Amino acid sequence: MLKLLGMSGALRSESTNTKLMYEAVRLFGPSDFTRADLRLPLYDGDLEKEGMPEEVTLLAEQIRDADAVIISTPEYNKMISGVLKNALDWISRTGLKPWDGKPVAIMSAAGGRAGGERSQYSLRWAMTPFNTRIIQAPEVLIADSSNAFDEQGRLTNERSIAGLEKLMTSLRAIASE
Secondary structure (H helix, E strand, C coil), X not given: XXXXXXXXXXXXXXXXXXXXXXXXXXXXXXXXXXXXXXXXXXXXXXXHHHCCCHHHHHXXXXXXXXXXXXXXXXXECCECCHHHHHHHHHHHCXXXXXXXXXXXXXXXECCCCCCCXXXXXXXXXXXHHHCCEECCXXXXXXXXXXXXXXXXXCECCHXXXXXXXXXXXXXXXXXXX
């Protein structure tokens, strides 16, 4: 069974990015799924000197041990969320290099009509130093995200579902290599 780690760049309980992450997990198929906890302290070099926070080490180990990672990013002021950037900054300081060669699928849900396109671009840029295997296509951009899911948290647009299913099929294939 493949180990799948999911990261939502939003902390809000009813986040459409968290819903999108869970839809991706469903379409990925059977897996040993873990949801990453991004409620980390703000990166601070002084705090790092005191020792790596346990929750940061745990996150880096979860990434390292996963066969694949899903990242669903909101778009905050045309960029990734501070929560997601903070997690990436901390992970980079662990010395574990958990991202190296890791298959990663990126997706986004946003209120605007571009569906988080700029946040995906900024996330791809932020991931560059980590040498991940980001799946380039299809891009899954869920626009008007507050109206994109039903009461059970399922996507309602067939085109969005098809794109996400194709992305998850690619992620599963690469993770199975």
